[in-house]
Amino acid sequence: MSFNNKTIDQLHDLLVKKEISVTELTKATLEDVKSREEAVGSFITISEEAALAQARALDEKGVDADNVLSGIPLAVKDNISTKGILTTAASKMLYNYEPIFDATAVQNLYGKDMIVIGKTNMDEFAMGGSGETSHFGPTKNAWDQSKVPGGSSSGSAAAVASGQVRLSLGSDTGGSIRQPAAFNGIVGLKPTYGTVSRFGLIAFGSSLDQIGPFSATVKENAQLLNVIVSEDSKDATSAPVRIADFTSKIGQDIKGMKIALPKEYLGEGIDPEVKETIINAAKHFEKLGATVEEVSLPHSKYGVAVYYIIASSEASSNLQRFDGIRYGYRTENFNNLDDIYVNTRSEGFGEEVKRRIMLGTFSLSSGYYDAYFKKAGQVRTLIIQDFEKVFADYDLILGPTAPSVAFDLDSLNHDPVAMYLADLLTIPVNLAGLPGISIPAGFAQGLPVGLQLIGPKYSEREIYQAAAAFEATTDYHNQQPLIFGGKA
Known part of the structure; x- marks a missing residue:
């Protein structure tokens, strides 16, 4: 029996009433993973024995009725450290690396009795926007296996979209949660920088990286974020701001909310069908009582150039540790x-x-430092100031998550510049340390289109409020790919 069509609330109800056991749910999830894995390639490691042992222990202890995520299985991106479970960052460099510690986010999962079912495929060291740079082979889009799933959190997104798991964790440095969420028609949130500890996340760009949740619905996304956030003395960039419950505004109406639509986000390079879908979504927000007005983010056009200087510079420093001496691959x-x-x-x-x-x-x-890295930092400040000016008058910013729908496998990975430009709309959010979500907003060419909502720092509750209002009055989140039992 499969349970992957049920929400976390429904699964929790079944577990508390003992209509199913944690072991039964875990076994069913493992079966869903295995039955679809050949088609999508979402996983690098399936942690069957450890997951079942944890499930049996939890059945003996009993599911916590007050903890909605107790006994719920999920998948974790393979650049997030898991004690005793292979953690490769999808690289030959770490082909045999089993960490001796858990990332803080993973510790938090275990603290709420969640079950890590396995580690998901990704672009190598989170560097890529298509899921094709993994040493272990590409992941495929849940909707069309000839298309890319997006990256770098390719496996985490495809696993949720294809019904292998209900929830997963990814990481987002320049769009690596939101873009694959958009391409696979699910919900993905990049939290405010510092909200989730980076301790145990294999570093790519330290001033940009952030762990975040994937889910089938907005509420489930907020429920998972509630678990993984925590202030952490092991992460010097951990933010002291703590929000008690990210679900608290879900279900509230959005009458009077002011939403900005940047003209740059619907300009040159945006697929016409994607643009039309986003304009229709903006009109839908207006029907729900929000005000949507056009604004300008003039420096966003420099985002890609700034990002690839800053992120690559930080990566150059962070990846020095992989030298063949201490652990991992050695020639x-x-x-x-x-x-x-x-x-x-x-x-x-x-x-x-x-x-x-x-x-x-x-x-x-x-x-070259002054001409490139220093200048990139200065332009990053201008991008931050653009956002601050808009948020002085508006609650949220709306736009497409990606300039197109999922593209063909092996179509852009020989053209780095074209691949980098696919992150045009997500990168500025990371540069400014802001929260951003991608939710399903329609279809173009038979593939999902993602709508991005961006808020000021620590506005995740308001983002979830608006996203949930859109979700509750549309049916896009209920559409499923063929592999998950949807119609052809």
């Missing part, structure tokens, strides 16, 4: 210490990772 082809370093990194990293390390190292090098 067999060496005569001296220099050979170990050079050959390990040449053989262990994929092409996209090496490209970004070189970009970052160049941007930080003597004679």
